[in-house]
Amino acid sequence: MPDIVLQEEPEKDRPLRDDIRLLGRILGDTVRSQEGEAVFDIVELIRQTSIRFHRDEDQGARRELEGILNSLSPKQTSRVVRAYSFFSHLSNIAEDQHHIRRTRAHALAGSAPRPGTMAHALGEARKAGVTPQQLQEFFATALVSPVLTAHPTEVQRKSILTVQMDLARLLSERERGPMTAEEEQVNLEGMQRAVLTLWQTAILRGSKLAVIDEVANGLSFYDYTFLRQMPRFYAALEDQLRAQDSSWSTTELPSFLRMGSWIGGDRDGNPFVTAPVLRDAMRMQSTRALTFYLEELHTLGAELSLHTRNVSVSEPLRQLADLSPDSSAHRKMEPYRLAISGIYARLATTLRQLDGRESARHAVGAAQPYATAAELRADLDILDRSLTVNGSAALAKGRLRHLRRAVDLFGFHLASVDLRQNSDVHERSVAELLAFANPDIRYSDLSEDERIELLLAELQTNRPLASSYADYSEETSSELAILRAAAESRARFGANAVVNCVISKTDGVSDILEVAVLLKEAGLLRPKDGALDLNISPLFETIGDLRNCAATMDRLLSLPAYRRFLDSRGGVQEVMLGYSDSNKDGGFLTSGWELYKAEIALVGVFAKHKVRLRLFHGRGGSVGRGGGPSYQAILAQPAGAVQGSIRITEQGEVIAGKYSNPEVGRRNLETLAAATLEATLLHPEAAAPCSAEYLATMEQLSGHAFAAYRGLVYETEGFETYFWQSTVIGEIANLNIGSRPASRKKSTSIEDLRAIPWVFSWAQCRLMLPGWYGFGSAVKAWLAANPDDGLARLQAMHRDWGFFRTLLSNMDMVLAKSNIAIASRYAELVVDPVLRETIFSRIRAEWQDSIDALLAITGQSALLDGNPLLARSIRNRFPYLDPLNHVQVELLKRHRSSDSGEQIARGIHLTINGIAAGLRNSG
Numbered sequence: 001m002p003d004i005v006l007q008e009e010p011e012k013d014r015p016l017r018d019d020i021r022l023l024g025r026i027l028g029d030t031v032r033s034q035e036g037e038a039v040f041d042i043v044e045l046i047r048q049t050s051i052r053f054h055r056d057e058d059q060g061a062r063r064e065l066e067g068i069l070n071s072l073s074p075k076q077t078s079r080v081v082r083a084y085s086f087f088s089h090l091s092n093i094a095e096d097q098h099h100i101r102r103t104r105a106h107a108l109a110g111s112a113p114r115p116g117t118m119a120h121a122l123g124e125a126r127k128a129g130v131t132p133q134q135l136q137e138f139f140a141t142a143l144v145s146p147v148l149t150a151h152p153t154e155v156q157r158k159s160i161l162t163v164q165m166d167l168a169r170l171l172s173e174r175e176r177g178p179m180t181a182e183e184e185q186v187n188l189e190g191m192q193r194a195v196l197t198l199w200q201t202a203i204l205r206g207s208k209l210a211v212i213d214e215v216a217n218g219l220s221f222y223d224y225t226f227l228r229q230m231p232r233f234y235a236a237l238e239d240q241l242r243a244q245d246s247s248w249s250t251t252e253l254p255s256f257l258r259m260g261s262w263i264g265g266d267r268d269g270n271p272f273v274t275a276p277v278l279r280d281a282m283r284m285q286s287t288r289a290l291t292f293y294l295e296e297l298h299t300l301g302a303e304l305s306l307h308t309r310n311v312s313v314s315e316p317l318r319q320l321a322d323l324s325p326d327s328s329a330h331r332k333m334e335p336y337r338l339a340i341s342g343i344y345a346r347l348a349t350t351l352r353q354l355d356g357r358e359s360a361r362h363a364v365g366a367a368q369p370y371a372t373a374a375e376l377r378a379d380l381d382i383l384d385r386s387l388t389v390n391g392s393a394a395l396a397k398g399r400l401r402h403l404r405r406a407v408d409l410f411g412f413h414l415a416s417v418d419l420r421q422n423s424d425v426h427e428r429s430v431a432e433l434l435a436f437a438n439p440d441i442r443y444s445d446l447s448e449d450e451r452i453e454l455l456l457a458e459l460q461t462n463r464p465l466a467s468s469y470a471d472y473s474e475e476t477s478s479e480l481a482i483l484r485a486a487a488e489s490r491a492r493f494g495a496n497a498v499v500n501c502v503i504s505k506t507d508g509v510s511d512i513l514e515v516a517v518l519l520k521e522a523g524l525l526r527p528k529d530g531a532l533d534l535n536i537s538p539l540f541e542t543i544g545d546l547r548n549c550a551a552t553m554d555r556l557l558s559l560p561a562y563r564r565f566l567d568s569r570g571g572v573q574e575v576m577l578g579y580s581d582s583n584k585d586g587g588f589l590t591s592g593w594e595l596y597k598a599e600i601a602l603v604g605v606f607a608k609h610k611v612r613l614r615l616f617h618g619r620g621g622s623v624g625r626g627g628g629p630s631y632q633a634i635l636a637q638p639a640g641a642v643q644g645s646i647r648i649t650e651q652g653e654v655i656a657g658k659y660s661n662p663e664v665g666r667r668n669l670e671t672l673a674a675a676t677l678e679a680t681l682l683h684p685e686a687a688a689p690c691s692a693e694y695l696a697t698m699e700q701l702s703g704h705a706f707a708a709y710r711g712l713v714y715e716t717e718g719f720e721t722y723f724w725q726s727t728v729i730g731e732i733a734n735l736n737i738g739s740r741p742a743s744r745k746k747s748t749s750i751e752d753l754r755a756i757p758w759v760f761s762w763a764q765c766r767l768m769l770p771g772w773y774g775f776g777s778a779v780k781a782w783l784a785a786n787p788d789d790g791l792a793r794l795q796a797m798h799r800d801w802g803f804f805r806t807l808l809s810n811m812d813m814v815l816a817k818s819n820i821a822i823a824s825r826y827a828e829l830v831v832d833p834v835l836r837e838t839i840f841s842r843i844r845a846e847w848q849d850s851i852d853a854l855l856a857i858t859g860q861s862a863l864l865d866g867n868p869l870l871a872r873s874i875r876n877r878f879p880y881l882d883p884l885n886h887v888q889v890e891l892l893k894r895h896r897s898s899d900s901g902e903q904i905a906r907g908i909h910l911t912i913n914g915i916a917a918g919l920r921n922s923g
Contacts, residue, residue, distance in 0.1 A: 085914025225665030325365025541578030580755030587709030705774030771814030776849025
């Protein structure tokens with residue numbers, strides 16, 4: 001688009017400015033050529049008027065903007081929305097490429113490693129006196145697992161992502177050295193074609209996603225990033241360790257960084273996740289892994305053309321070559337190629353047997369399938385050892401090294417799929433099983449103690465509880481079926497195919513034991529052997545559940561019968577903490593504080609029982625759902641909370657932002673690993689625990705914030721109406737962006753609404769309320785009670801306490817992305833003027849109070865003073881994002897009046913997509 005005005009940036013950021021201008025110009029030319037000069041001029045007029053409105057809520061600009069937008073036809077509106085939406089997408093690409101550019105420049109300059117890299121973490125460990133032995137012990141037991149989830153905030157279509165990746169590649173080409181005039185022209189024409197393809201591709205899906213569609217979308221990121229970049233991460237890390245200390249020369253790191261997934265196994269509130277869906281998901285995952293191995297083997301065979309006249313080979317390699325069904329005379333004296341063709345043949349048979357698929361290239365002959373991924377890895381190890389001991393070690397360090405690691409990481413299953421279900425469903429299923437077995441048992445009427453006693457008795461017997469003669473409800477039958485499908489998947493694809501069973505809404509020990517009983521029915525828990533095949537992971541979500549989680553786990557770990565099963569899992573108990581629902585329940589400040597306290601309490605309980613704790617953080621993309629920079633978030637955990645292992649959900653549009661670009665994806669994976677190492681071995685708060693004074697202050701702040709948040713959201717008459725009328729929540733429910741319903745029940749109550757659309761809706765109207773509301777009230781109340789030294793205390797907390805500093809940093813980001821002027825336009829959608837003014841005036845006052853409090857505590861003169869990168873991003877993109885909000889308001893007015901239709905609804909959905917892309921971490 002023309003005349004892009006970017007504020008002057010430091011010289012190092014000039015390439016970003018140039019890239020945004022280039023992409024904007026190409027987009028503008030595309031709009032002009034495809035839609036005509038008139039549409040192009042309207043797009044520019046709206047941008048200029050929006051900028052005027054953005055400054056001090058210019059009322060003249062407001063009226064002018066409304067006049068422009070009201071005069072647009074539905075077709076013109078659609079063109080305008082698409083133009084601004086695609087500019088947001090293009091800005092994201094340019095920013096990602098600039099991050100890569102700056103990272104490479106930093107490395108080329110020989111500068112000190114940046115925080116968030118393994119080089120920095122290892123350097124800090126060395127400075128702190130951490131020995132190689134301690135590092136080896138850390139890696140031996142560590143687990144770092146990002147878990148991909150499918151949630152209704154992912155608005156990116158795969159078709160759009162594919163073109164965006166092509167654009168990123170073309171931008172990257174311009175960085176790799178001087179181009180000839182011809183090369184530059186070819187590159188420019190490639191970008192023009194890509195932008196034209198974007199313009200002519202539908203942004204929105206034509207039909208609602210099914211779960212299997214979500215599985216397919218999730219698998220795309222394995223092609224983009226995980227399958228290739230994770231092995232490269234390990235190779236680079238091993239090389240760093242060997243360069244530092246020769247004792248690592250023969251050590252191969254355990255695969256401690258592993259992928260997880262909820263897609264296809266998360267049943268909580270999603271009736272479309274069934275046993276057949278889980279089976280299909282596992283087959284699709286397996287196919288993706290095995291197909292990748294086959295392609296790599298084919299290429300490896302072409303590379304290893306070594307002839308017996310020139311090299312010697314090991315006896316195991318010779319035997320492997322002799323077993324190959326390859327009878328080609330051309331390869332008779334090429335033992336590595338013979339061995340690889342034999343491995344390929346076995347793997348092709350494995351693909352056929354496991355997944356019912358044929359390999360892309362025909363195998364040279366028939367061969368027995370591999371029973372396990374370990375057998376495949378063993379054959380690849382024979383290649384590696386033979387090359388290494390016979391003068392060809394350099395050849396072993398390339399593709400073969402990465403393939404061996406990939407097989408170890410991804411096996412035949414690709415990623416471990418978690419099962420998740422609500423505790424209420426488990427309770428009803430167990431009650432039904434017990435009632436059929438003994439009609440005198442009324443499980444729902446039993447006390448917690450009575451339930452525990454009954455469940456423990458069931459866990460002492462191998463006798464199955466379910467009967468093939470019973471006519472169970474659809475719900476119970478479905479629960480049993482999916483657990484049996486999980487057992488089948490483990491037997492078929494390996495034990496790592498399904499490892500974790502997460503219990504939503506856990507509030508007592510019986511919730512955990514109910515799952516144990518259900519697992520027994522599927523053969524996944526065997527009382528006679530004391531064996532438990534899956535980790536049972538209670539998820540504590542509400543404020544009340546967080547406050548009680550330590551007591552629940554204390555009682556659970558005191559049960560000898562459960563401890564026996566836990567010992568079979570290596571004595572590690574996973575606990576999941578829910579950021580989204582705790583935020584919706586208690587607000588941003590209280591949620592963060594109760595999560596922090598829960599971790600402290602859990603660390604103490606697990607130390608008492610001598611059980612290793614692994615925390616699973618259910619973080620979302622937005623700050624309102626626990627999002628924010630992962631590195632700082634992990635380091636801000638209380639001492640002892642990161643015991644060498646951590647699992648973190650990756651949700652919504654954040655997945656595409658983090659992992660669609662291979663270099664960005666690898667950096668994000670490395671950041672998780674580096675932060676986990678530092679938090680475990682070098683925790684900055686371990687030597688100096690947070691003072692009791694700070695803890696008491698935080699408790700008081702939380703109390704005030706909780707009262708303010710609950711007072712608005714749950715105790716103000718009409719707030720539910722205000723929310724539904726002033727946001728796009730109703731329209732989000734109809735958008736084809738996920739398989740899961742927006743609410744748990746058919747109601748408009750906030751209690752029943754899922755946390756994801758709750759946060760997403762506030763982001764769309766640019767209030768971001770879940771990420772800050774209550775903070776201003778809390779600080780005002782604290783300062784009123786402590787007029788002499790209250791501010792100094794808060795400033796000291798910000799300076800000295802990582803938790804508090806990270807909390808405020810995340811809020812700083814959210815407040816900077818909010819816009820009270822634009823939010824005021826959404827407030828006008830509320831029909832009742834008294835209700836509108838009553839609630840919006842409270843929100844506006846709290847918004848200003850929160851900003852004032854944040855600046856006073858941090859010492860900043862403006863929001864994002866300490867985050868110039870994000871400040872730059874906002875300056876560059878928001879003049880092109882704000883118009884989407886204005887258009888969305890006008891479309892909502894029409895949609896909710898008699899002037900509605902398919903084009904209006906489509907326009908609203910287009911604005912939702914564009915705003916989400918512009919905000920990046922909005923859901």
